Amino acid sequence: MSNGAPAPSAVVARFQGPRRLFSSLEGVFNEEVFFLILCVFIGIFSGLAVVCFRLAIDWIHLALLGPLPQTHSWRLFAVPALAGLVVAALVIHVFPTIRGSGVNQTKAALYIFNGFIPFRTAVGKFICSGLAIGSGQSLGPEDPSLQIGASIASALGRQLEISRDKLRLMAPVGAAAGLAAAFNAPISAVLFVIEEVIGRWSAGILGSVVLSAVSSVVIVRWFLGSEPLFRIPVTAFKRPSELLAYAVLGIVGGLASVAFAQSIGYLRPRLKALPRWTQYFQPAVAGLLIGLIAFLGAPQVMGAGYDSMDQAMHGQYAWKILAILAVLKIVATTLSFVSGAPGGMFAPTLFIGAMLGGAVGDIERIFFPQLTGSTGTYVLVGMGVLFAGFLRVPMTSVFMVLEVSGNYEIIVPVIVANTFSYLISRGLLDVPIFDMLTRQDGLVLPSLEEDREETILRVEDAMLPVPATILSAEDYVDANERRVQDSTDAIFLVRMHPSGWSTISRDQLQRLFREGKGEHTLGSVLPQQSLPSLYPDLPLDSALRYVNDYPLVPVANRANSRELEGIVTRDSVFKRYEIDRTPVGN
Amino acid sequence: MSWRFPKLIPRSAPVILLLLTLAAATGFAAVSHLVARYNANQQSRGRKLYQQGLADASANRYDDAINVFRAALTCDPTNSQYQLSLARALRDSNDPRRLDEAESYLIALWQRAPQDAAVSLALARVAAHRGSIDDAIRYYHNAMYGVWNSDPDANRSKARIELIQFLLKKGAPDKAESELMALATALPPTPDAHLQAAQLFAQARDYARELAQYEEVLRFDPANAAALAGAGQATYRASNYTSARRYLQDAVNANPQDEESRQFLATTELILRNDPFAGHISDAERNRRIAVAFTQAEKRLDACAQEKNIDLKATVTPAEASGPALATGSAPSPLLALQSLWTEAKPDLARLRLPAETDLPDAIMDVVFQIEQQTAATCGQPQGLDRALLLISQKHEAANQ
Numbered sequence: 002m003s004n005g006a007p008a009p010s011a012v013v014a015r016f017q018g019p020r021r022l023f024s025s026l027e028g029v030f031n032e033e034v035f036f037l038i039l040c041v042f043i044g045i046f047s048g049l050a051v052v053c054f055r056l057a058i059d060w061i062h063l064a065l066l067g068p069l070p071q072t073h074s075w076r077l078f079a080v081p082a083l084a085g086l087v088v089a090a091l092v093i094h095v096f097p098t099i100r101g102s103g104v105n106q107t108k109a110a111l112y113i114f115n116g117f118i119p120f121r122t123a124v125g126k127f128i129c130s131g132l133a134i135g136s137g138q139s140l141g142p143e144d145p146s147l148q149i150g151a152s153i154a155s156a157l158g159r160q161l162e163i164s165r166d167k168l169r170l171m172a173p174v175g176a177a178a179g180l181a182a183a184f185n186a187p188i189s190a191v192l193f194v195i196e197e198v199i200g201r202w203s204a205g206i207l208g209s210v211v212l213s214a215v216s217s218v219v220i221v222r223w224f225l226g227s228e229p230l231f232r233i234p235v236t237a238f239k240r241p242s243e244l245l246a247y248a249v250l251g252i253v254g255g256l257a258s259v260a261f262a263q264s265i266g267y268l269r270p271r272l273k274a275l276p277r278w279t280q281y282f283q284p285a286v287a288g289l290l291i292g293l294i295a296f297l298g299a300p301q302v303m304g305a306g307y308d309s310m311d312q313a314m315h316g317q318y319a320w321k322i323l324a325i326l327a328v329l330k331i332v333a334t335t336l337s338f339v340s341g342a343p344g345g346m347f348a349p350t351l352f353i354g355a356m357l358g359g360a361v362g363d364i365e366r367i368f369f370p371q372l373t374g375s376t377g378t379y380v381l382v383g384m385g386v387l388f389a390g391f392l393r394v395p396m397t398s399v400f401m402v403l404e405v406s407g408n409y410e411i412i413v414p415v416i417v418a419n420t421f422s423y424l425i426s427r428g429l430l431d432v433p434i435f436d437m438l439t440r441q442d443g444l445v446l447p448s449l450e451e452d453r454e455e456t457i458l459r460v461e462d463a464m465l466p467v468p469a470t471i472l473s474a475e476d477y478v479d480a481n482e483r484r485v486q487d488s489t490d491a492i493f494l495v496r497m498h499p500s501g502w503s504t505i506s507r508d509q510l511q512r513l514f515r516e517g518k519g520e521h522t523l524g525s526v527l528p529q530q531s532l533p534s535l536y537p538d539l540p541l542d543s544a545l546r547y548v549n550d551y552p553l554v555p556v557a558n559r560a561n562s563r564e565l566e567g568i569v570t571r572d573s574v575f576k577r578y579e580i581d582r583t584p585v586g587n
Numbered sequence: 588m589s590w591r592f593p594k595l596i597p598r599s600a601p602v603i604l605l606l607l608t609l610a611a612a613t614g615f616a617a618v619s620h621l622v623a624r625y626n627a628n629q630q631s632r633g634r635k636l637y638q639q640g641l642a643d644a645s646a647n648r649y650d651d652a653i654n655v656f657r658a659a660l661t662c663d664p665t666n667s668q669y670q671l672s673l674a675r676a677l678r679d680s681n682d683p684r685r686l687d688e689a690e691s692y693l694i695a696l697w698q699r700a701p702q703d704a705a706v707s708l709a710l711a712r713v714a715a716h717r718g719s720i721d722d723a724i725r726y727y728h729n730a731m732y733g734v735w736n737s738d739p740d741a742n743r744s745k746a747r748i749e750l751i752q753f754l755l756k757k758g759a760p761d762k763a764e765s766e767l768m769a770l771a772t773a774l775p776p777t778p779d780a781h782l783q784a785a786q787l788f789a790q791a792r793d794y795a796r797e798l799a800q801y802e803e804v805l806r807f808d809p810a811n812a813a814a815l816a817g818a819g820q821a822t823y824r825a826s827n828y829t830s831a832r833r834y835l836q837d838a839v840n841a842n843p844q845d846e847e848s849r850q851f852l853a854t855t856e857l858i859l860r861n862d863p864f865a866g867h868i869s870d871a872e873r874n875r876r877i878a879v880a881f882t883q884a885e886k887r888l889d890a891c892a893q894e895k896n897i898d899l900k901a902t903v904t905p906a907e908a909s910g911p912a913l914a915t916g917s918a919p920s921p922l923l924a925l926q927s928l929w930t931e932a933k934p935d936l937a938r939l940r941l942p943a944e945t946d947l948p949d950a951i952m953d954v955v956f957q958i959e960q961q962t963a964a965t966c967g968q969p970q971g972l973d974r975a976l977l978l979i980s981q982k983h984e985a986a987n988q
Binding site: 035038039042045046049052053056059060063068069161220224225226228232233234308312315316317319375376377 | 600603604607610611614615618619621622625632636654655657658661662664665684685687688691692695
């Protein structure tokens with residue numbers, strides 16, 4: 002053109018350039034790749050939300066309770082009580098889905114609601130949990146962060162209309178991101194979500210959860226720094242005999258976990274059953290009582306309590322104070338949680354464990370001064386003990402302590418103490434706390450602990466002994482026919498050459514003999530298709546696939562597949578299932 | 588209320604990712620702004636609390652200071668100055684339970700800036716509170732060789748002096764002396780510095796180097812009364828009484844109100860006038876001094892026996908007098924044995940003038956020295972001539988060794 006404007010074809014080409022680029026990129030992003038990239042964004046958005054959430058809690062705390070620790074101030078009970086009224090009104094009228102910690106809601110999203118968590122939950126959780134925790138309710142920010150992350154992820158997944166299968170996974174992916182950001186501990190968050198929420202491992206799940214957790218932690222560290230939650234003192238484990246001391250801590254922690262869980266399990270349904278109007282006042286009364294505890298000299302029980310845990314770790318409290326704080330925190334957290342104030346139990350669990358650990362360690366050192374573990378070591382181990390006993394997440398509890406402390410020297414005491422705590426809690430309390438809460442809410446979610454503990458029937462449980470007569474495919478038909486004359490069996494197993502198994506009935510064999518095929522090898526007259534074989538350790542369910550099609554199925558040795566361990570038949574498998582179904586004692 | 592978002596996002600994966608990137612960048616910018624504002628507010632609040640904490644700490648209200656510093660740290664958790672001040676307050680609160688926490692803060696600071704001399708000094712003081720000599724030496728050395736923000740020479744010198752005082756207090760004079768020698772080589776040319784070093788050498792019982800420090804001061808300021816008195820006492824403690832008299836006389840002249848130097852001078856005069864082993868005196872003078880000492884020893888023995896209600900007329904055999912009973916101080920009273928020795932030696936006084944009796948002065952003075960040393964142990968440190976005789980005995984023993 003004479004005026005210098007581009008020709009129409011050139012304009013079209015300019016517009017088509019990016020379009021071509023996009024369409025060529027379309028091919029790169031299959032659903033799996035796109036989902037993994039999406040997980041990174043979920044981590045980023047969750048991290049940003051958790052940063053704002055933490056700032057909001059700090060800001061509310063400063064605004065309502067002031068920067069300095071208060072003692073004997075009217076604010077201590079007025080602030081949580083008044084904030085409790087506001088929270089109750091918001092929860093009842095605006096955000097009815099945000100009660101509780103948020104872990105169960107995330108599980109429900111995965112198993113019941115196809116990954117659906119309303120975005121309103123994230124907003125409500127942010128506002129109400131921030132207000133409750135900032136005003137001094139004895140709750141922590143981790144579980145709300147987890148739910149905020151899950152809610153953001155779910156909303157994003159719905160907006161992008163990803164497949165239902167992937168949408169279900171969005172909630173746990175966001176949960177891992179939220180929890181990792183709140184704890185500044187990606188490994189523990191990933192393990193918790195896998196152990197408690199998803200309940201199964203696969204490369205795809207692990208990859209997506211790890212990506213979101215790591216990216217959220219990067220965001221939190223970018224804004225809030227990489228300072229750990231606690232300044233970890235020098236911790237050491239010197240003598241194996243001291244494991245006994247940690248085992249005692251595990252036992253005490255297990256009992257405390259049971260008491261804590263029982264008190265919540267007992268009070269929660271009773272308070273929920275009270276007339277509806279009382280729910281407006283329950284968080285306020287809880288706040289008032291917690292404020293009273295603080296007013297009377299234990300302000301440490303208010304809020305998440307990380308500062309107090311830090312001080313306990315550095316031996317700032319005598320054992321009596323530590324023990325009193327542990328008991329008061331159980332009371333305060335129970336009050337806050339059962340009142341319906343939204344907030345988490347992770348931080349209070351760590352607090353109770355820390356105080357209990359310090360108290361038990363100090364008492365043990367009074368009686369056995371030769372113990373070398375510092376108060377800080379017992380405090381750290383105690384945190385894991387309550388995590389294992391109360392939340393019943395044994396793997397997460399171990400890694401959480403290691404990740405928070407950055408010290409692998411105490412891994413053995415942590416494992417020993419956590420094992421005792423977990424076993425005692427499991428022995429005394431049938432249902433873990435999260436499952437208990439779910440059932441109280443009338444939901445039936447899969448109990449991952451039950452899944453873990455369920456006895457799996459295996460092939461060896463239904464296995465019959467190796468038959469006395471096994472025929473060989475290399476022998477002649479007449480030789481095999483003579484061999485079966487001494488047996489009462491109707492079906493015979495045939496060892497094929499060079500490997501594999503087949504079957505033949507007595508009638509079939511005799512018919513072959515009568516047809517004059519006695520001079521043929523058995524292998525030459527049998528169909529070449531060999532029997533499927535099983536292994537003794539396979540789940541019995543896998544035998545169900547074959548027992549209807551074959552009269553018997555060989556069970557081979559894994560080291561040498563020609564060596565027979567036994568056989569299974571339809572009858573033997575079904576009988577085994579019947580025995581398993583019969584109640585004990587019948 | 589509707590919480591559903593309109594479905595605005597197109598179905599193209601690259602476009603979605605582009606939009607998500609834009610959303611993340613926007614969110615990042617918004618949160619950056621929010622965090623920056625929040626941090627600015629917090630830092631301002633933290634500064635106010637920090638000043639309040641410093642005021643509390645300087646008024647020795649450590650509990651209040653600790654609370655306020657903690658609050659300041661919640662406002663600005665990574666502020667090294669707040670952490671250092673909190674650690675100092677925890678350390679100085681005289682609560683042993685708080686030392687761990689103080690140390691934890693300081694170790695974290697030290698790991699971040701191992702060259703920071705102020706942090707090393709604070710860690711050294713924690714180690715000193717714990718009484719851990721090796722750790723204290725390590726951290727004091729870190730402080731001496733670390734980076735100081737202001738006046739590094741004076742701060743290093745102070746750190747070394749603190750270490751020396753700690754080592755002396757913990758009964759490690761050998762380690763203290765090696766630090767002292769290093770200190771002496773790098774002292775600023777001021778009388779105060781040399782005087783302080785001299786006092787530290789005195790505590791380490793290194794009187795020669797103590798004197799050298801005083802002489803260094805006197806080189807610049809010959810009339811410095813403190814240096815003169817110190818030099819007099821250093822030479823006195825080193826049993827160099829001739830020099831001691833000269834310094835002490837000058838000290839008294841320079842400062843007539845210096846009673847301590849006057850007393851040292853009086854004792855020094857008595858020593859110089861009554862030392863029978865002085866080299867420049869005649870035999871007659873020596874014999875006279877021995878006789879005076881011998882008589883004084885009896886007086887001292889009587890006075891001490893009276894003070895302890897011991898009857899010196901009780902009989903003690905010569906074997907007992909010279910045997911292990913006297914040496915160990917077991918019953919009968921060593922004073923009785925000394926009385927016996929004194930009585931036994933008394934006739935020897937008359938034989939002092941005989942030229943053949945060359946060992947006799949030593950033998951008689953040995954009795955005198957035993958009496959003075961034993962009575963000092965039994966009845967406390969003497970005064971006047973007895974004190975002079977006791978010091979002469981110590982000098983004589985040191986010379987014999």
